[in-house]
Amino acid sequence: MKSGKKYSLKDIANDLNISKTTVSLVLNNKGNENKISADTQKRIKDYAKKNDYVPNQLARGLSIGKSETIGLIIPNISDTFYSKVAGIIEREAQEQGYTVLFSSSYEDPKKEGKLIHSMLNRQVDGLIIASTQQNQKEIDFLKKEKFPFVLFDRYYPDKDTDYVVVDNYLGTKKITEHLLNLGRKRIGLITLKPGLEPIAQRLQGYKDALTQFNIKSEESYIVEIERESYFKEIENALVGLVLAKDPVDAIVFSTHYLASQGLRVLKKLAINVPKDVAIVSFDELSAFDIVEPPITSVIQPTNEIGSAAVKILLNKINGTTLKKTETRVLETKLEIRGSCGQL
Amino acid sequence: MKSGKKYSLKDIANDLNISKTTVSLVLNNKGNENKISADTQKRIKDYAKKNDYVPNQLARGLSIGKSETIGLIIPNISDTFYSKVAGIIEREAQEQGYTVLFSSSYEDPKKEGKLIHSMLNRQVDGLIIASTQQNQKEIDFLKKEKFPFVLFDRYYPDKDTDYVVVDNYLGTKKITEHLLNLGRKRIGLITLKPGLEPIAQRLQGYKDALTQFNIKSEESYIVEIERESYFKEIENALVGLVLAKDPVDAIVFSTHYLASQGLRVLKKLAINVPKDVAIVSFDELSAFDIVEPPITSVIQPTNEIGSAAVKILLNKINGTTLKKTETRVLETKLEIRGSCGQL
DNA sequence: TTTCTTTACTAAATCGGTTTAGTTATTGAT
């Protein structure tokens, strides 16, 4: 009653000479339906409040078999795209009474695998994952166990799972067409080494846009760089494209960080954008409208991605859906700014 | 053995005709010190692996009295500053075997209070909080309960708690002095309405820099705007400062979002930076070096903030420190770019 | 042969809740 110890249900029950059952019922607001007298209810609630009673969710979770927690595994919480989505996920989850555990995989498949298991240990009720796409085994495991999970941003195209992604193909197709419509003809692409589905689709969108305009896609115009060292590699890539004998007149960057670093380097090389080259980006940074020149980009609906992911996951968890798997492909939006010179 | 059910310690024990105790000991690698035969150990481990045994951390946590989880409560995970710090916190925590639960308070004290309690329910072993500074009661509660927590970014100056912050005062003092050294004399400040310690200190740093240069700080040059509506209010603020009869020749923005929105509006108003006004920012966005003009800012050591917070918290949790409270004040770094016109 | 060690385990309590299946005392109907 006086010490600094935590109060438990049992303590309250003992102090009040009432059974644990009654206390539990009352504190879970099931007092009325269980005919606990108003007086007793008040005594219990008052006493609990007075002593700062804090229920132990571990015990509760253990008992009811769910933790009311969802796990979020993403490549990197510091990346603006993921942090935006994470914000929405947390907000929506919160509204439904769920808390979220998060972890960054830093694009390491091993780590991602460990994280998945760690999250399972912690009895999360479901998982939202933007995968490295190198964890077939774990994904199969989750499926086998019928564990609720939804993928976003990255998914396993040949596995039948719930996911919410953006139309990556159409995204780059749109920005590439935009360049073509403005009369640019020698369009380069700076993207990442293959391995990720979105990246593959972005590449295809770029190619198809060219094809549609009857332009054959030059192999030398496509440069794929290693993500870990993009900061350094991008300079060579740009030099190769822009200062070549047959230089490109436009560049599509397949991610926001490639684009911003690209612009940084172009400035350093004193190459004028958009006069010398026009540039466009898939995805953006919040400052893309005030950089010089403002970068035309195709933007991802982060809010919709986050809320769709949570909605699908909670459907799975609560079994409120009949569908076996639920998928969503959201549209990107072309945001025209000054980096293509038409303005 | 065949169904899709989860395997528990007990299941393994039953199937193998071995006691739960033995299984638990072995799976926690305490087999040797408890003289469990090598053969038995192998049988148990193999069987556990074969059946994808996943220990239940809720049960474990309940039993050992700790969840090996830390809670992170911040204003907004989507904000680049917080997402960077969160990334570090998670990474460091991970290394020490902790998982992190996060929630955004969206600057709502009520919500923050609820989050704190929700985290306590979930038996986090400690909390890292960037507080709204309107929750004296909860902070006192945590202190009273001797619950391990550390504040960062925002703290309660008159409470004796662990915290890690940045030298906000010196930060604005440095950037203001930078402007003064470049000959700017009529320096405005666009900041937030009072309420947050960092904001108060940034204001003071600005004022003291002026005083030091024998310039009296004009009340009308200081405009404090409401955070919720900064996007709109900032235009009036700028018009008032820059298009006044006695216009400022420089503006200090006390946060990165005020600065970026400020620049956006200045561009819209066709005011030349730095010719008409120089601008500087406390804290930055990753694109501040490629916006036009690149914004001089004083940057916060997000890595150090995050790792110091985790270190201090874990010291508290593990009782590995003698000190009653541990605080750290980190230095900001002045990053000179083109927005002040000296380049 | 008896006793002491050591080896290789195990029974049962515990953590803090939830929940099922009762129990007892009182009221109302007949």
Added chain:
DNA sequence: ATCAATAACTAAACCGATTTAGTAAAGAAA
């Protein structure tokens, strides 16, 4: 006066681990 209903609780099992305090059997020492 008797019996069924209802009100107001409660005992005990359970969730899945950890951990303390043993125990039985085998080997070593006396």
